[in-house]
Amino acid sequence: MTTIAEMPAGFADKVLSAQSTFRSVMDAMARPGSVQRIEAASGVPAPLMRGSAAIALTLFDQDTPVWLDAKMAATLDVAKWIKFHTSAPVIADSSVCSFALIGDIDQLPALQRFAIGSNDYPDRSTTLIVQVPSLTQGPAIELRGPGIDGTAVLRTQMAPDLLERLAVNHALFPRGIDLVLVADDAIVAIPRTTRFVAKEG
Amino acid sequence: MNAPTYNFAYLDEQTKRMIRRAILKAIAIPGYQVPFASREMPMPYGWGTGGVQVTAAILGTNDVLKVIDQGSDDTTNAISIRKFFEKTAGVVTTTSTADATVIQTRHRIPEAPLHAQQVLVYQVPIPEPLRYLEPRETETRRMHALGEYGLMHVKLYEDIARFGHIATAYAYPVKVNARYVMDPSPTPKFDNPKMDNCPALQLFGAGREKRIYAIPPYTSVVSLDFEDHPFTRYKHDACCALCDSGDSYLDEIVTDNKGSRMFVCSDTDYCETRQSQGHRGSENAAPYAESKHA
Numbered sequence: 001m002t003t004i005a006e007m008p009a010g011f012a013d014k015v016l017s018a019q020s021t022f023r024s025v026m027d028a029m030a031r032p033g034s035v036q037r038i039e040a041a042s043g044v045p046a047p048l049m050r051g052s053a054a055i056a057l058t059l060f061d062q063d064t065p066v067w068l069d070a071k072m073a074a075t076l077d078v079a080k081w082i083k084f085h086t087s088a089p090v091i092a093d094s095s096v097c098s099f100a101l102i103g104d105i106d107q108l109p110a111l112q113r114f115a116i117g118s119n120d121y122p123d124r125s126t127t128l129i130v131q132v133p134s135l136t137q138g139p140a141i142e143l144r145g146p147g148i149d150g151t152a153v154l155r156t157q158m159a160p161d162l163l164e165r166l167a168v169n170h171a172l173f174p175r176g177i178d179l180v181l182v183a184d185d186a187i188v189a190i191p192r193t194t195r196f197v198a199k200e201g
Numbered sequence: 202m203n204a205p206t207y208n209f210a211y212l213d214e215q216t217k218r219m220i221r222r223a224i225l226k227a228i229a230i231p232g233y234q235v236p237f238a239s240r241e242m243p244m245p246y247g248w249g250t251g252g253v254q255v256t257a258a259i260l261g262t263n264d265v266l267k268v269i270d271q272g273s274d275d276t277t278n279a280i281s282i283r284k285f286f287e288k289t290a291g292v293v294t295t296t297s298t299a300d301a302t303v304i305q306t307r308h309r310i311p312e313a314p315l316h317a318q319q320v321l322v323y324q325v326p327i328p329e330p331l332r333y334l335e336p337r338e339t340e341t342r343r344m345h346a347l348g349e350y351g352l353m354h355v356k357l358y359e360d361i362a363r364f365g366h367i368a369t370a371y372a373y374p375v376k377v378n379a380r381y382v383m384d385p386s387p388t389p390k391f392d393n394p395k396m397d398n399c400p401a402l403q404l405f406g407a408g409r410e411k412r413i414y415a416i417p418p419y420t421s422v423v424s425l426d427f428e429d430h431p432f433t434r435y436k437h438d439a440c441c442a443l444c445d446s447g448d449s450y451l452d453e454i455v456t457d458n459k460g461s462r463m464f465v466c467s468d469t470d471y472c473e474t475r476q477s478q479g480h481r482g483s484e485n486a487a488p489y490a491e492s493k494h495a
Contacts, residue, residue: 015209019261022221026259029228030402030417031317059225061218098222119346123226123235146231146378147417149400174380178229191229193378193417 008043010085021058028189033143033152038185045077047103051182052129060086064098071103102130111165114177122174132156135183142197163196210257210290220258227415232381234328234412250408252305252324265293267301272309272467296470310392312449312471315401323386325407330374330384350382376423391434391450396422439464442484444475
């Protein structure tokens with residue numbers, strides 16, 4: 001049982017840390033495939049990574065229901081930390097959450113289980129924050145779409161069927177989910193506009 | 202200097218989070234107008250409350266801010282917004298397009314090409330391009346959902362039927378990423394081609410109408426037109442009287458009661474940069490004397 005005193009801290013400087021983290025996320029979202037760094041430091045409850053913790057402190061609040069996957073919800077640490085520092089409700093129904101924290105990409109639920117918005121309000125959709133082992137090693141995946149000058153290359157371990165599911169997500173446009181991949185303090189965003197081509201190697 | 206009674210960049214953190222989430226959604230859905238809970242700002246609607254809120258939400262201590270109003274760094278609106286952020290965020294401000302990392306603009310896109318490290322923030326009065334054609338929000342939302350933009354083409358066609366050409370000269374509708382028709386804010390249509398495939402991120406804030414939308418970098422932005430009436434840029438058939446530029450957007454200035462007029466660049470930074478490089482226009486044959494403003 002974690003007491004408040006034992007709980008990992010939030011940002012030391014809420015205002016400027018949130019600003020620098022947001023700019024990294026904004027740059028990542030505006031330039032899919034580009035690896036951005038999160039510099040702000042905070043306490044991190046396991047199994048959250050530094051980057052996901054900073055994003056949570058930057059974007060979560062009482063207006064954003066959060067869903068945790070099985071790995072994140074294995075202990076109460078993450079849920080308690082999020083509730084204490086951001087006031088965000090941690091909910092069990094993934095179809096109405098604003099953000100989902102995914103600790104195990106191989107166990108990523110079907111994307112239809114998240115909010116994909118409607119054609120009238122495509123913005124009412126879930127943003128997935130997905131932790132991956134690395135964003136510099138792994139098979140190369142070629143990305144195209146808005147924010148990318150020609151093509152960009154993403155290197156990460158991703159189940160082949162996930163690419164197919166993300167292709168379906170792209171086809172749903174303007175509905176769909178957006179992904180932020182996190183590996184330690186590095187992030188890459190994959191908005192719903194991005195198209196994939198798997199490459200060799 | 203940071204005014205001690207306000208949070209950094211004026212807005213409270215809860216508001217910034219809400220705006221930041223809207224900005225991320227806007228980038229993910231290029232051209233779609235994301236509703237947001239616009240706040241009252243210490244300036245009247247129409248003075249850029251939407252742009253100011255977007256700027257406040259993205260601005261950091263390392264940013265260099267430039268604010269222009271109709272291309273000019275020196276008009277009341279531009280100066281007051283620049284001072285606002287000097288006071289509430291303590292950021293460095295500049296008039297140089299190349300040096301700025303965040304440029305807030307009212308009704309112009311700078312002449313100098315933007316680069317990938319920059320964010321252009323537009324102040325938008327009416328974000329809905331279909332609003333004057335269909336007053337009901339429920340209907341325009343449906344039209345965007347269905348991608349049904351026939352009405353806009355009818356409007357442009359009626360221009361041709363009445364005037365022989367597309368007479369829309371500003372707020373000329375564009376299609377972003379081949380999906381959403383978007384109002385580029387009341388920029389002259391001269392500026393429309395600069396939005397296409399632009400290396401900088403473009404964000405649009407409409408305070409009164411409570412909408413944020415965006416164009417990510419390197420995104421296709423096509424001005425609506427017809428095969429037999431293709432989109433054309435428009436500018437006055439003249440050169441700048443101060444810097445002799447033949448390819449910048451010009452303001453017409455009436456100089457007396459007898460109909461005399463001169464044309465000068467709307468973008469003051471562009472014009473001053475050219476003058477300092479030695480370019481001279483018809484009204485400015487003498488060496489450039491006025492000292493650069495601080």
